[in-house]
Amino acid sequence: MVIVHTVSSLLSYVAFLVACGAGALFLIQERQIKRKRMGVLFHHLPSLDQLERVNVLAIGLGFALLTVGLSWGLVGSRLLRGVWWSGDPKEILSATLWVCYCILWLARLRATMRGRRVAWLSVGMFCVVLFTFMGAGALVDSWHPSLGAR
């Protein structure tokens, strides 16, 4: 029970990391193209549409994995402790993350947002992922294990 919750949550973080990486490379490449500069990276980086495709796929995959991870967490909490939701800071952060990626994913799917904005958001939101994953336990009390916990 807990394993599915942990593994899929962790895998979703990996996917968000990929999305963040592709987003960052997209921003670098786009900047070079917009400024008409062909730096050293220009020839070595993939084209914008390839980077965007990786970014979007990774966001979608990460979102799906996070959904599985969170719902398993809810069910697990109900079964093990009798409550769906205990208001743990990590739960709140994760739920926020889920909502953010959900909005990003839908916005991208419906093509209301594209390119640079999606790339920026996927980089920015990964910082929240990092905080959820590592920082949250160190700063606030949580019974979720965390890399930053002492």
Added chain:
Amino acid sequence: MHIVLVGVNHRSAPIDIRERMAFSSEQVPAALSRLREELGLEEAAILSTCNRVEIYGMLPAQEGAVARLEQFLSGHGGLSRTELSPRLYSFWEPHSVRHLFRVASGLDSMVLGEAEILQQVKAAYETARLHGAVGKTFNGLFQRALNTAKAVRTHTGLGRGGLSVGSVAVELAQKIFSQLPEMTVLLVGAGKIGELTLRRLADRGVRRVRVMNRSLERAAALAAQYTASAVPLEHLAMELLDADIVVTSTSAPGHLLTQEDVAQTMRARHQRPLCVVDLGVPRNVDPAVGTLENVYLFDVDDLKGLLDHHHRERQAASAQADVIVDQKVEQFVAWWEAEVRSCEPSSSALAAAR
């Protein structure tokens, strides 16, 4: 045995002399057999392009060989020796070998690093081979020349970057769209430079092309060449929704595309990226269009700037390329000394035999 080279190129001789020196493909076979029968070359090849005419030969003795080849070339071009001699250069191995390797690599070209010369060297070799003018030495020499050119292209930035406005535009478009053949190209204005850019795009497999021109006839004529469709200029706004790459080259005054037009289009096309190449002078597209999100605008100055950038990069790469060429020359000479030269009877043995 020695390897000799005698020739003229774009640096040593002006175009009117090069024109007269050039060998047409029909003249090459006869010239090759004359070189072998009358001038005593054991192996021979003729490289004749618009920028150079060079004769490569292998012969047993150096004495008088260059003079005989000069005589041959002056006869061919109908020029007097005094007119021609100062324009000619001649080298013996290993310099002749190095020269060929540098030529094949594009290091001796007018446009540094251009790739066409490689095909021309290949063709010169094929022709000579077809007419039985090459043997072990020249097979080795030319194969290694082609091999050197490939090594230079792979290991240095010499072949990198477009050499014309059109090819730089294509290079940029490829960094936005990875699948050029699936993209729709809209050409506005059927002028020369636009057509050249269209040709570069077609070289990369672009199939969906619309041509738009004030005169629909001209558009239709151009469209026919590229299996494109001609559309009237009034449909610009509609075509803009469909296109991925827009190339404009009209001489119309004022902006064909304003920022407002394009912003509206971008909303309608759900921010699908749009690459705009403005080749018009004065510019056909409002420069502010380039500030819009997901729109990538390049004007003639941008493309020229990139051309200059490529040129500087190639110059930097040419030093690296020369190092590779020197290595390959050494390898060839070592091979040749061992395989060919060591097998020939020494001159004293030859004299004794007589």
